Amino acid sequence: MDDQPRLMHSTHGVGMAGHPGLAQHMQDGTGGADGEGRKQDIGDILQQIMTITDQSLDEAQARKHALNCHRMKPALFNVLCEIKEKTVLSIRGAQEEEPPDAQLMRLDNMLLAEGVSGPEKGGGSAAAAAAAAAAGGGGSDNSVEHSDYRAKLSQIRQIYHTELEKYEQACNEFTTHVMNLLREQSRTRPISPKEIERMVGIIHRKFSSIQMQLKQSTCEAVMILRSRFLDARRKRRNFNKQATEILNEYFYSHLSNPYPSEEAKEELGKKCSITVSQVSNWFGNKRIRYKKNIGKFQEEANMYAAKTAATATNVSTHGSQANSPSTPNSAGSAGSFNMNSGDLFMSVQSLNGDSYQGAQVGANIQSQVDTLRHVISQTGGYSESLAASQIYSPQGINANGGWQDAPTPSSVTSPTEGPGSVHSDTSN
DNA sequence: CGACATGATTGCCC
DNA sequence: GGGCAATCATGTCG
Numbered sequence: 001m002d003d004q005p006r007l008m009h010s011t012h013g014v015g016m017a018g019h020p021g022l023a024q025h026m027q028d029g030t031g032g033a034d035g036e037g038r039k040q041d042i043g044d045i046l047q048q049i050m051t052i053t054d055q056s057l058d059e060a061q062a063r064k065h066a067l068n069c070h071r072m073k074p075a076l077f078n079v080l081c082e083i084k085e086k087t088v089l090s091i092r093g094a095q096e097e098e099p100p101d102a103q104l105m106r107l108d109n110m111l112l113a114e115g116v117s118g119p120e121k122g123g124g125s126a127a128a129a130a131a132a133a134a135a136g137g138g139g140s141d142n143s144v145e146h147s148d149y150r151a152k153l154s155q156i157r158q159i160y161h162t163e164l165e166k167y168e169q170a171c172n173e174f175t176t177h178v179m180n181l182l183r184e185q186s187r188t189r190p191i192s193p194k195e196i197e198r199m200v201g202i203i204h205r206k207f208s209s210i211q212m213q214l215k216q217s218t219c220e221a222v223m224i225l226r227s228r229f230l231d232a233r234r235k236r237r238n239f240n241k242q243a244t245e246i247l248n249e250y251f252y253s254h255l256s257n258p259y260p261s262e263e264a265k266e267e268l269g270k271k272c273s274i275t276v277s278q279v280s281n282w283f284g285n286k287r288i289r290y291k292k293n294i295g296k297f298q299e300e301a302n303m304y305a306a307k308t309a310a311t312a313t314n315v316s317t318h319g320s321q322a323n324s325p326s327t328p329n330s331a332g333s334a335g336s337f338n339m340n341s342g343d344l345f346m347s348v349q350s351l352n353g354d355s356y357q358g359a360q361v362g363a364n365i366q367s368q369v370d371t372l373r374h375v376i377s378q379t380g381g382y383s384e385s386l387a388a389s390q391i392y393s394p395q396g397i398n399a400n401g402g403w404q405d406a407p408t409p410s411s412v413t414s415p416t417e418g419p420g421s422v423h424s425d426t427s428n
Numbered sequence: 429c430g431a432c433a434t435g436a437t438t439g440c441c442c
Numbered sequence: 443g444g445g446c447a448a449t450c451a452t453g454t455c456g
Binding site for chain 3: 238283288292
Binding site: 439 | 443444445446447448449450451452453454455456
């Protein structure tokens, strides 16, 4: 057991007296008697290092304790820490100043926008709804796709949060572990609190880079899902018959001004189980295609005019205001699109045309025609652009191809026009 | 399978 | 921002 004091002594020699002495000896380049003694010391130390693995754990612990308790230890430790800080830490510290990561912010923003990283329900469904709206989703098929999208999104969300939690937990565990290790080691080697702090920073950076990868792959997954979902929008589904019917009824009963208001669009959308944007698309397409080939649509116009007129006739026996059959409960409601007689006239006026086949329209139209006869007499001139189909004479379309308001004589027009009839961009 | 119908998109204009 | 015109892409029908 006399080994230990010797080692202690030698250690001091290396740490305090030995090293400078050795350095001096090297500088001198002389191999005097004193140098011989030092050599002996170093050989001793090396020998001890070589045999250190032969020592028992207890012995090692005892030596460690002895080292820690040495009176010079704190001073030596501080010096070493200081030197280390000056050399290593200052260099690395300067290098590791990083600007705030723009890409990480972008990823965060996107995940938030997509409802992956936001609050539990609201964000996700909001994003899904937005995607659905962008996709013009509406009908049952789209609802299925919508719910499918939401399901997949929430799956991604769940995976993301699970992984994130895992990473955070792992990060904390690892940080704690490393900190404990470093604290433990700081008793025997120069590790300052600052260095521990720096190490924690490094660990956090490493984990946050892993986190970024997670975020990136989550974003990719969302993008793929989204593109797949949005691509489906081009997989066009024809509207069902009833929806087309409702839209056509509105269109032909407002032929003089087929520009439904926002409210009217909403109501039409509700009735047809489609979105407002789909209603807008439909009317946009309808207007342009109608205008392009009025002749082709005339039969359709007649049909819907007859339908409308038939309903109007029935309703008009109960009141002066005629409702569109598509909006039986819309009378008087703010969001309704009341059919006005001027519009009806627009649809029916082609009854004057030579091509009109009475059989196309039910007999009940006749009374309506009679009612509106005085309006029909107002038929104005036809634009040359419609020369090919003059017999159809839709007076709502002006020479420039734009729609113009049909005359709505007070004698047949309901006193309050529906919002759908307000639009007037007609002056040419 | 080709022609036509139709819902959606895009670019432009006002 | 809404509407128009052109166009795309898919659905439907003969």
